[in-house]
Amino acid sequence: MLKGIHHVAIICSDYEKSKHFYTNILNLEIIAENYRQQRDSYKLDLRLPDGSQIELFSFVDRPPRPSYPEALGLRHLAFSVDCVASMSDYLISQNIEVEEIRVDEYTNRKFTFFNDPDGLPLEIYEN
Incomplete structure (x- = not known):
């Protein structure tokens, strides 16, 4: 059965800006940072104090996700x-x-x- 949330994945448009926000402003701990050349993409694994994680991804030319008005989904x-x-x-x-x-x-x-x-x-x- 489910025991909790392991991680949430977020795709960002500006990797350095988002990395700064999540690590320097929200103070999340960096677990690992990897550049995936085949995808021209970064993957930054971040840990919260309770052990849950955020995976921060950068991908080239991703469309924006509608948020307002609130869209169906997360x-x-x-x-x-x-x-x-x-x-x-x-x-x-x-x-x-x-x-x-x-x-x-x-x-x-x-x-x-x-x-x-x-x-x-x-x-x-x-x-």
């Missing part, structure tokens, strides 16, 4: 944090636009959204 990626307000303030200090903090009407926990460099919606959700 809606967003959510990260758990100890304090949404603190993380929101940090992101804003890094010149990342963050939506207003809201409270989940069912759990009473705080959350908000921001975007990665390609406009992928990301959420921070308070533990």
Whole structure:
């Protein structure tokens, strides 16, 4: 049976910009970085503190994925944090636009959204 999420794969348009965002701003740990010459593509494996991973790919000439209005399929990626307000303030200090903090009407926990460099919606959700 399923035990958890091992990784989420993200295709980016600007590898260096996205690498900087996920490693220097979100502080994800680099596990491995590989250039795949046959695909003219980078694959960057990143680890979150809980052991889950993000695979960051770059491919030449990939079409944008529609996000707004919300398209059918994967809606967003959510990260758990100890304090949404603190993380929101940090992101804003890094010149990342963050939506207003809201409270989940069912759990009473705080959350908000921001975007990665390609406009992928990301959420921070308070533990």
